[in-house]
Every structure is written in structure tokens, then in C-alpha cells.
Amino acid sequence: MSLLLMGVGFGLITASVLALASVGLTLQFGVTNFVNFAYGEFLTIGAYLAYFFSTVANLNIWLSMLLAALLTAGFSWLVNRVVIQPFLKRKAPLLILLVVTIGLSLFLENGVQAIAGPSFEQYAASSGAIVNIGPMIFTTQQLVIIAIAIVLMTGVHLLLKYTRVGKAMRSMSDDPDLARISGVPIQRITDLAWVISGFLAGLAGVVLAINVTSFTPVLGSQFLFIIFAAVIVGGIGRPYGAMLGALLIGLVTEVSAMYIDSAYKTVVAFAILVIVLLFRPQGIFSSKGRV
Amino acid sequence: MEPVLSVSEITSGYGASPIVKGVSIAAKAASTVVIVGPNGAGKSTLLKTIFGLLSIFSGKVYLKGEDVTGMPPERLVARGMGYVPQNRNVFPSLSVRENLEIGAYQTPKHTSERMERVYLMFPDLKKAMARPAGTLSGGQRNMLAMGRALMSDPDVLLLDEPTAGLSPAYTKVVWEHIVRIAEIGKSVIVVEQNTTTALTSSEWGYVLVAGENRDQGPGPELLARPDIGKMFLGR
Numbered sequence: 001m002s003l004l005l006m007g008v009g010f011g012l013i014t015a016s017v018l019a020l021a022s023v024g025l026t027l028q029f030g031v032t033n034f035v036n037f038a039y040g041e042f043l044t045i046g047a048y049l050a051y052f053f054s055t056v057a058n059l060n061i062w063l064s065m066l067l068a069a070l071l072t073a074g075f076s077w078l079v080n081r082v083v084i085q086p087f088l089k090r091k092a093p094l095l096i097l098l099v100v101t102i103g104l105s106l107f108l109e110n111g112v113q114a115i116a117g118p119s120f121e122q123y124a125a126s127s128g129a130i131v132n133i134g135p136m137i138f139t140t141q142q143l144v145i146i147a148i149a150i151v152l153m154t155g156v157h158l159l160l161k162y163t164r165v166g167k168a169m170r171s172m173s174d175d176p177d178l179a180r181i182s183g184v185p186i187q188r189i190t191d192l193a194w195v196i197s198g199f200l201a202g203l204a205g206v207v208l209a210i211n212v213t214s215f216t217p218v219l220g221s222q223f224l225f226i227i228f229a230a231v232i233v234g235g236i237g238r239p240y241g242a243m244l245g246a247l248l249i250g251l252v253t254e255v256s257a258m259y260i261d262s263a264y265k266t267v268v269a270f271a272i273l274v275i276v277l278l279f280r281p282q283g284i285f286s287s288k289g290r291v
Numbered sequence: 292m293e294p295v296l297s298v299s300e301i302t303s304g305y306g307a308s309p310i311v312k313g314v315s316i317a318a319k320a321a322s323t324v325v326i327v328g329p330n331g332a333g334k335s336t337l338l339k340t341i342f343g344l345l346s347i348f349s350g351k352v353y354l355k356g357e358d359v360t361g362m363p364p365e366r367l368v369a370r371g372m373g374y375v376p377q378n379r380n381v382f383p384s385l386s387v388r389e390n391l392e393i394g395a396y397q398t399p400k401h402t403s404e405r406m407e408r409v410y411l412m413f414p415d416l417k418k419a420m421a422r423p424a425g426t427l428s429g430g431q432r433n434m435l436a437m438g439r440a441l442m443s444d445p446d447v448l449l450l451d452e453p454t455a456g457l458s459p460a461y462t463k464v465v466w467e468h469i470v471r472i473a474e475i476g477k478s479v480i481v482v483e484q485n486t487t488t489a490l491t492s493s494e495w496g497y498v499l500v501a502g503e504n505r506d507q508g509p510g511p512e513l514l515a516r517p518d519i520g521k522m523f524l525g526r
């Protein structure tokens with residue numbers, strides 16, 4: 001198998017992990033209009049919850065992933081209600097909210113470390129049989145990750161395009177004041193955005209942990225930059241852009257890692273980001289409004 | 292006849308100092324009421340206050356006889372009030388149809404029926420149904436904004452300068468629509484700069500100056516008065 005195709009194979013897996021994470025971050029941004037810098041820790045929390053369910057409680061890894069994602073969704077809802085909303089009620093400027101989420105990020109990372117310890121962990125699940133698809137080789141576990149991403153991205157698409165709450169999310173992303181005036185219950189839609197964002201973060205954290213095999217409490221924060229790159233390349237606040245950004249960043253970083261040192265993946269992601277921003281400062285998906 | 296909307300001695304503003312001072316207005320079903328006044332008089336502020344977007348220092352708002360003072364917009368929409376702001380009144384990335392659907396968020400039961408009614412009133416919108424609202428002309432946007440507000444089937448419709456920036460021909464078209472909306476039973480409250488058309492077409496008019504209710508009367512009568520003509524029309 002050529003290096004290129006091998007890179008494309010890895011790229012598809014990374015893109016799947018990245019798509020889940022990026023769409024979760026960008027959905028929340030689209031609705032609330034500020035970046036959650038603690039989002040990386042949401043992934044970490046998802047990964048450790050699944051570790052608890054699968055390795056300590058001995059549940060199936062995919063069932064553990066689902067439980068972890070649901071709990072992360074609940075946690076995300078709680079963060080919005082307990083941490084973010086009090087600041088919004090006092091009409092805190094956006095800069096303050098950014099500082100708050102950065103603080104939360106440090107707090108959560110240290111919290112996870114205090115509970116789970118700083119050492120490497122690994123899920124007990126096996127990576128499954130080897131499957132050949134054309135010239136590319138995947139494990140069944142990797143194929144499940146790709147399938148999860150495809151199902152969830154389709155789900156997000158259907159949600160945004162065809163459901164009442166999905167359209168309400170897009171309306172808030174366009175103009176929150178007008179959404180409120182039109183009768184959209186912005187508080188409930190904001191809650192929902194945080195829940196979906198947390199759910200996707202939880203899933204992403206688990207599949208990321210599976211993908212990198214062993215992980216520590218910095219799992220999510222180390223991945224956050226790549227998530228940002230995908231989100232910004234696609235145009236921040238635009239879920240379809242994030243999907244495309246994830247595919248682009250995933251493929252290019254993994255293919256390049258076949259030819260140059262894989263330690264440069266982040267540098268490559270940064271290079272793509274810079275190049276895209278030079279030519280399209282609004283991101284690739286920008287002709288129509290956000291989302 | 293009992294007014295559908297009655298605003299009593301409202302005082303409100305953005306910070307601590309009042310902009311609207313002790314203003315009272317009333318509007319009946321199936322009629323158009325216009326609020327005119329110089330720039331900065333507080334007309335937009337008054338509409339925003341009625342619609343629950345600003346905190347009220349004192350005074351009361353009654354909708355269909357019920358006290359709705361200080362109620363947030365989404366609950367007012369559910370109870371039969373609609374509001375179209377002057378600027379940024381459509382969702383640019385949503386299609387025309389989706390804009391209308393958002394208008395029906397609080398009252399989702401009869402969405403398709405009401406959409407047909409809006410399309411009947413504004414055939415232009417039907418043609419542009421699938422287009423993003425951001426690609427519409429200024430006049431079409433104002434039509435869509437009105438259509439969006441009508442999707443919740445409100446008893447009272449508040450319109451802030453629906454003809455601002457439109458050509459005289461389009462202004463006439465918009466006012467024909469406003470009159471027709473009143474004819475189907477709505478109470479329409481319009482803030483307007485185009486005083487002549489507005490007062491001619493309205494049953495009742497209020498003159499707001501420096502946040503205070505300076506005058507009121509039947510629209511055409513106000514228009515005929517020399518002092519009002521001098522204030523707005525440079526006669």
C-alpha cells in the first residue's frame with residue numbers, strides 16, 4: 001500500500017474524530033457567539049467517563065461511549081447554567097466570558113488529574129479485526145469511528161435543516177435579537193446547543209482516546225488547537241464549514257505525517273489555517289451567513 | 292369598543308434616565324394607529340418598551356384586557372403581539388420560507404395555512420420562497436419581516452418605520468398592505484417618518500415629541516392642522 005493511501009486512511013479516521021469535536025464547538029459558538037475554551041476538557045471528561053464505564057465497570061466500549069457522551073452533555077448543560085449564565089445575566093462583556101472559560105479549562109484539567117491521576121490510561125477494548133477496503137486497511141474499531149461520525153454529521157444536518165429547534169438555532173446564529181423578537185425561546189435553544197455540543201464533545205473524546213490508544217488528562221486540551229483550526233478554516237459558527245474543515249485538516253495532517261515527521265501535525269494544521277485565512281479570512285464556508 | 296392594546300402612562304429608557312415619559316396610547320381591533328414625531332422623539336423606544344425589550348420605570352401595558360407589563364417578547368408573541376424592528380428584521384442566511392417558519396415558533400399549529408395566507412398577501416415572497424432572505428431587496432425584506440410577524444397570527448402588530456429607505460412607489464405598496472392587515476381584523480401600530488401617507492391611511496395618530504405625547508387625533512385631521520404640518524412637512 002502506498003504511503004499516500006495509508007495517509008488518506010488515517011486522515012479519514014482523524015477527520016471523523018475532528019468532525020465530531022469541531023461541529024460540537026461551532027454549534028455552541030453559533031448560538032451563543034463566544035468561544036468555549038474549556039471545550040477540550042469536555043473531550044477529556046468524556047474519555048475518562050468511558051474509561052470508568054468500560055474498564056472499571058466492565059461495560060462494552062461503545063455502550064460506555066454512549067453513556068459518557070450523555071453525561072458530558074449533562075455536564076455541558078450544567079456549565080452553561082451554573083458558570084456561564086450568571087455572567088451573561090450581569091451582562092459581562094465577551095472578553096470576560098473568554099477568561100471564564102479559560103479558567104474553567106484549567107480547573108477541569110486539574111480536576112480530572114486530581115481524580116484520575118496523571119498517568120497514561122488505555123481502554124481494555126480490542127481494536128477488532130483487520131478490514132481491507134480497496135488498498136486501505138482499517139480495524140473494525142476504526143470503521144465504527146468513521147460510521148459514528150457519518151451518522152452524527154447526517155443527524156446534525158437533518159436537525160439544522162428540518163427541525164423546528166434546528167432552524168431556531170440557525171436563526172439565533174444569524175441574529176439573536178431578532179430570534180427573541182420572533183418568539184424563539186432563546187434560553188431553551190441555548191440550553192439545547194450546550195447539550196448537543198457536550199454530547200458531541202463526549203463522543204469525540206472517546207473516539208480520540210481510542211484513536212491515540214493511551215491518554216492522560218491533557219488529551220482534550222492538546223487536541224483543542226486542531227479543533228480550532230478545523231472550525232476556523234470552515235468559518236466559525238458554521239457546522240457545514242466545520243465538517244469540511246475537519247476533512248481538510250484531517251487528511252492533510254495525516255498525509256503529510258507519512259512524508260515528514262508526525263510531530264509536525266500541529267504545524268501543518270497551523271499552516272493550513274494561515275493559508276486559508278490569507279485567501280478567505282471568513283473561512284471557506286462564508287458566502288451565506290453563519291451555520 | 293375595548294382597545295386590544297392599551298398603554299397607560301408609560302415611562303421607560305435605556306439606562307437610568309427616561310426617554311419615553313408618561314405616554315399613553317390605545318389601539319382597537321381592525322384599525323391602524325400611527326405614531327409620528329421628529330427623529331429621536333422616542334418612537335422606537337416606545338415600541339420596544341411595549342414589546343418587553345426595555346425595562347419599564349412606571350406605567351402599564353394591557354393586551355386584550357390583561358396586564359402584560361414587563362412580560363418578555365416570546366410570551367407576548369404567544370399571547371398575540373407581533374413586532375417588526377426597523378433594521379435587521381430578517382434572518383439573512385435563512386430562506387424566505389424558514390424566516391416565516393421562525394415567525395410561527397410560538398404558534399406552530401397552523402404554520403402551512405398561515406404561510407399560504409402570507410404568500411397570498413405578498414406574492415413576491417412566494418416566488419422567492421427558497422432564496423436566502425439576505426438576497427432580497429429592501430422592500431421585499433420589509434414584506435418578509437411583516438409576513439414573519441403575521442405568522443404568529445397576532446392581534447396587535449407593532450411596525451417600526453416599515454417604509455424607511457423605500458421609494459415612494461414602494462411606500463404606497465407597503466401602506467396598502469398595512470391597511471389590508473388591519474382589514475383582516477388586526478390592530479396595527481405603525482411608527483412612521485413618511486407622515487403624509489401614514490396619517491392619511493390611519494384611523495388615529497399620536498404625535499410624540501421629546502418622549503412626550505404632544506397631540507393625538509384622527510389621522511387626516513392631524514395632517515390638516517397647520518402646526519403639525521409645520522413640524523413635519525415644512526409647510
Ligand SMILES: Nc1ncnc2c1ncn2[C@@H]1O[C@H](COP(=O)(O)OP(=O)(O)O)[C@@H](O)[C@H]1O
Nearest residue numbers: 305306310328329330331332333334335336337
Ligand atoms: N440603544 C440605545 N441606548 C441608549 N440610548 C438610546 C438607544 N436607542 C436610542 N436611544 C436614545 O433614545 C432617544 C430616542 O430614540 P428613538 O426611540 O430611537 O427615537 P425615534 O425612533 O423617535 O427616532 C434618542 O435620544 C436616542 O439617542
Ligand SMILES: [Mg+2]
Nearest residue numbers: 334335336377
Ligand atoms: Mg426610530
